[in-house]
Amino acid sequence: MKKYCFGIDIGGTTVKCGFFNTEGDLLEKWEIPTRTEENGSRILPDIAQTINDKIAERGLDKGEIEGIGIDVPGPVHEDGHVDFAVNLHWGVVDIVGEMEKLTGIRTKALNDANAAALGECWKGGGAGYHNLIMVTLGTGIGGGIVINDKVIAGAHGAGGEIGHGHATEELTEPCNCGNVGCLEQVASATGIVRLAKMRLEKDDKPSVLRGRNFSAKDIWDAVKAGDEVADEIAEKFGFYLGRELSIYTVVSDPQLIVIGGGMSKAGTVVLDYIQKYYRQYAFAACKEVEFALATLGNDAGIYGAAKVVL
The missing domain is CATH 3.30.420.40 (ATPase, nucleotide binding domain)
Structure with a gap:
């Protein structure tokens, strides 16, 4: 049957x-x-x-x-x-x-x-792998850790909540969770917009982002177009997320890191900035972890x- x-x-x-x-x-x-x-x-x-x-x-x-x-x-x-x-x-x-x-x-x-x-481990960007970390970059940052094909939820159901790992001392406003300086505040779609506004306030260096309302998509479009200020913003984003992921991989030792969520639609350029800093900070045994974009979408x-x- x-x-x-x-x-x-x-x-x-x-x-x-x-x-x-x-x-x-x-x-x-x-x-x-x-x-x-x-x-x-x-x-x-x-x-x-x-x-x-x-x-x-x-x-x-x-x-x-x-x-x-x-x-x-x-x-x-x-x-x-x-x-x-x-x-x-x-x-x-x-x-x-x-x-x-x-x-x-x-x-x-x-x-x-x-x-x-x-889902991504089973039928998506992580198909064929048994150990992975999934990061969803949207309005916030979600995450999931799969070890030997089983998702790790933990004692309080909070396993994989990587968006609320502490990432920076630069901020004073609280995250939605109540803490200050969470990864979500600097590496989500709203987070990268925050980084962009902070960067634009530093000086008057020309950028297509100046004098307009912009989204995370606009920032990545500017990066692809060669905008130097947008590139600096993407570097900062990559530093925060790549460094944080190096901490999670030394704990879970995955084969693969899958990047999904709305911001992943910008494509492999997003992976480039994350991988650069991940490989700088990662423990030697985890340094060559592969990266992939999610494929299942919604x-x-x-x-x-x-x-x-x-």
Whole structure:
């Protein structure tokens, strides 16, 4: 009998749903709204409903479903509960217990960045590798560590939260986590914009970035166009992220570092700046770790969520 599973990626606006066979082929994907009103109390019932509907639509028996994997934007404990997930308006929620009660199907839960790491390791930029670090460079920085094909969540579900490693003494404003000087503040998409503004205030050196509102994409476009100030900004970005990654690799000893998230769309130029400083600071045994761009895009989460139940 063929078996199937579901991979569910809960975001603050939409829930991405994937229906897979157990070989890892994505057979169908769709989205439903994330209803965060009433402290997000409708989110899990809505997911259960769409899963039950899909099983009925395909004429399947629940015995043919291997499980449901769900990822959420927040730390997930080993037993499948979260203490909080701010973007979902959740306090303590027992994801696994609720979903198994609503669907009658075995469920596993994990953090969204960890799911992306597992997905990329399984079917994406890290396919064929068994040990990797995944870094997602978006509005913030997410991360995931996979060792021997298993994602490392840790005692508090915070394993791989590399965006909140301390990176600099140059800042005074706090990070969203409450600390000051986190990697996220200087190497995310918003972080590199912060670095650019700080650099532009230093002197009047000409740059296409002056006198305008700009995004992380604009900065990388300027780097590719040979803008010297943009190059200095990218060097600073690479220094912070490359140095921080050298610390994580000496702990986890990966084969590969996968860079994903919106900023990775700038391409291999991003890798060039990170690798330069990574290799400068990395421990000798880890110095030649390979780098790759993520390939699954927004589907990484559903792949990883599916993989965790298989």
